[in-house]
Amino acid sequence: MQRTYKTRSYGVGQSRCMSEQPIRFDTKIAVLLREDLEPWQRLNVTAFLVSGLGTAVPEVIGEPYADADDVAYLPMFRQPVLVLEGTKETLTAAHARVLSRALPRAAFTSDLFTTGNDRDNRAAVRAVLTGELDLVGLAVYGPKNAVDKVMKGARMHP
Numbered sequence: 001m002q003r004t005y006k007t008r009s010y011g012v013g014q015s016r017c018m019s020e021q022p023i024r025f026d027t028k029i030a031v032l033l034r035e036d037l038e039p040w041q042r043l044n045v046t047a048f049l050v051s052g053l054g055t056a057v058p059e060v061i062g063e064p065y066a067d068a069d070d071v072a073y074l075p076m077f078r079q080p081v082l083v084l085e086g087t088k089e090t091l092t093a094a095h096a097r098v099l100s101r102a103l104p105r106a107a108f109t110s111d112l113f114t115t116g117n118d119r120d121n122r123a124a125v126r127a128v129l130t131g132e133l134d135l136v137g138l139a140v141y142g143p144k145n146a147v148d149k150v151m152k153g154a155r156m157h158p
Contacts, residue, residue: 052106
């Protein structure tokens with residue numbers, strides 16, 4: 001598929017590349033954070049959660065980037081990531097719904113704030129039964145309708 005782009009000027013030295021037709025996605029990437037997290041925890045949890053989606057669901061990753069000097073940059077998600085927040089109960093309900101729909105997901109528990117590496121993170125999650133996980137974050141990817149149903153009751157992150 002060939003895309004046609006037009007450049008719109010936004011001031012001195014600023015431009016933005018836009019396609020002729022807006023790109024619409026029939027899928028959604030969403031992250032749900034527990035509302036009582038500290039700001040640094042919200043950022044940390046979000047980064048960890050979306051890294052899992054990027055490795056397990058390769059179609060969410062776009063093409064590599066390059067600037068005008070041909071300096072290469074890593075590819076990123078091909079679509080926006082919706083970040084939501086909710087109560088512990090909202091997170092628990094979303095977790096049950098995502099499991100029932102078998103959507104690709106990543107989970108972050110409160111125990112992971114006390115570990116310092118991937119091995120210990122995996123051991124901390126493995127030690128707790130599914131229904132007893134103290135979830136502080138959940139990332140989900142899938143069809144828009146399914147993701148919206150999973151995230152029911154959550155609100156946009158401020």
